[in-house]
Amino acid sequence: MNVKQKEFLIENLQKIDIILEEEKIQQFITYYDILVEWNKVMNLTGITEFEEVVIKHFVDSLSLIKAVNPTKIQSVIDIGTGAGFPGIPLKIVYPNLEVVLLDSLNKRIKFLNTVIEKLHLSNIRCIHGRAEDFSRKAEYREQFDLCVSRAVANLASLSEYCIPYVKKAGMFISYKSGKIESELEEAKIAVKILGGKIDSSIKFYLPDTDMERSLVVIKKVSNTAKMYPRKAGIPAKEPIR
Numbered sequence: 001m002n003v004k005q006k007e008f009l010i011e012n013l014q015k016i017d018i019i020l021e022e023e024k025i026q027q028f029i030t031y032y033d034i035l036v037e038w039n040k041v042m043n044l045t046g047i048t049e050f051e052e053v054v055i056k057h058f059v060d061s062l063s064l065i066k067a068v069n070p071t072k073i074q075s076v077i078d079i080g081t082g083a084g085f086p087g088i089p090l091k092i093v094y095p096n097l098e099v100v101l102l103d104s105l106n107k108r109i110k111f112l113n114t115v116i117e118k119l120h121l122s123n124i125r126c127i128h129g130r131a132e133d134f135s136r137k138a139e140y141r142e143q144f145d146l147c148v149s150r151a152v153a154n155l156a157s158l159s160e161y162c163i164p165y166v167k168k169a170g171m172f173i174s175y176k177s178g179k180i181e182s183e184l185e186e187a188k189i190a191v192k193i194l195g196g197k198i199d200s201s202i203k204f205y206l207p208d209t210d211m212e213r214s215l216v217v218i219k220k221v222s223n224t225a226k227m228y229p230r231k232a233g234i235p236a237k238e239p240i241r
Helices: 005-012 022-039 050-066 087-094 106-118 155-163 181-193
Strands: 075-079 098-103 124-128 146-148 164-179 197-203 214-221
Touching: 005 022, 022 050, 022 087, 022 106, 022 164, 050 087, 050 164, 075 087, 075 155, 075 164, 087 124, 098 106, 098 181, 106 124, 124 155, 146 155, 146 181, 146 197, 155 164, 155 181, 164 197, 181 197
Parallel strands: 075 098, 075 146, 098 124, 146 164
Antiparallel strands: 164 214, 197 214
């Protein structure tokens, strides 16, 4: 393990009040190594420098703790997880979580399964498919305490993908960047129709950067109508207004 890498990881996780034991530090380093190796043959991330991955992927993923206490959550689904963010960092730090990672690209699922195996993670699994399809299945619909997504999509569309997975009284938390006020306003109707309520928007900057981030916290207040989500592709093309 590179000592400088280890020190950088420890120092920057401490900035968001996360202190890890040696085993978990090693898991993050291994995760990074696998990510960079696989990224040579497939497009997982445009960010490959260790320091940037720590800040923009690991720390960003774990900034969820600004909105919720993961030790009090049981089940989490990460929609459009990509290279495993935020789901895998959350699982490393909070092994109590039961995690499902969903992605539409099978190559990424193979990468994620490799990470899970190499990191010896348990109670975490990957599913390959579209968010619109799996949320219609009884074993996934309204079965999770928390749904998270760092996917780049309009909040109204993203809510239609994600809210159907959340149990009543559970939460959907969307990771957003930049100015989001107008997007929040435009999503209010969709969130309400889908059974949710925008509870808060927590704004912060990633450590030692000018990168503005927001965690949009949506609480599930009623069951989602059976007609939602609509057929694959429609939520992105025609967001609920």
